[in-house]
């Protein structure tokens with residue numbers, strides 16, 4: 490799973506990339522990819538409780554994209570050259586600048602996050618619209634001939650025309666393609682406005698603790714953070730970090746909440762495992778069954794699956810330990826088809 494950081498030049502993408510991955514950003518103009526660990530207080534608690542030798546967090550990839558300036562045709566062409574990488578992502582994060590200050594030149598001469606989000610969205614819509622229009626032309630031509638796929642082509646044409654209409658009305662395709670069967674019909678196009686979009690308002694350090702005033706329309710989530718502050722915080726630990734956080738009215742880095750929101754936006758949840766050897770969060774697609782979740786740990790666990798001994802993290806935490814959870818009737822035995830929920834602690838019983 491992968492999420493891409495997009496936005497105009499100098500909006501703070503690479504700074505945020507560095508803060509979440511610890512990976513140095515690439516040179517301007519290149520795409521840089523890194524794996525990020527998603528901070529998870531649940532795993533920390535379990536690891537402490539079970540005195541685990543190893544603690545493992547959920548991970549996914551983040552892609553730092555070059556800044557997309559739309560000021561000139563050659564810059565727009567540059568944007569198009571990178572479109573393929575965006576298409577293969579599972580979600581997009583629009584990073585826009587909301588901090589003042591003359592030391593960093595403002596995009597188009599003025600700090601205006603709403604304008605920047607709109608410009609980006611418009612660009613994504615244009616890209617999709619072009620694909621949709623081309624496909625409509627082809628389907629119409631094809632429908633004049635007696636080909637075998639006619640029924641299917643007709644249905645797709647109807648859908649593509651609805652997509653076209655939505656885009657022309659400034660509506661992303663995520664709003665149109667809600668029916669899984671319809672979404673499947675056009676999945677090969679990997680439409681950009683079909684992907685979940687998270688908005689990051691890169692605010693001044695002093696504003697980092699302020700809640701978001703207004704959720705952006707069609708955004709999966711809108712988050713205020715200061716990329717520079719997060720980058721600085723990622724270099725500190727323990728008391729130094731606490732002191733620094735307190736100075737800015739924060740109790741923890743915003744990075745964790747941001748990454749959890751990314752996971753949620755791209756449809757990932759975590760199940761947990763715990764024990765002396767390891768406490769761990771396992772990212773799975775929302776809707777995954779117990780047997781498939783077991784398979785992510787090891788194929789033997791899926792093959793020989795008998796039952797998943799399950800307790801919700803919150804229930805275990807409230808009870809204090811497994812024994813009390815069991816006495817409280819909070820430990821369930823679930824079968825293969827059980828749909829695993831975020832925060833489920835699983836112990837797979839299997840025999841091979």
Ligand SMILES: Nc1nc2c(ncn2[C@@H]2O[C@H](COP(=O)(O)OP(=O)(O)O)[C@@H](O)[C@H]2O)c(=O)[nH]1
Nearest residue numbers: 498499500501502503504556588593715716717
């Ligand atoms: N004051 C301030 N400057 C920032 C912040 N985030 C990034 N910058 C600065 O803005 C400039 C561009 O940042 P960068 O992350 O390279 O932007 P990118 O072009 O979007 O990758 C750099 O000089 C950063 O130090 C922030 O939260 N506050």
Ligand SMILES: [Mg+2]
Nearest residue numbers: 502503555556
């Ligand atoms: Mg950059």
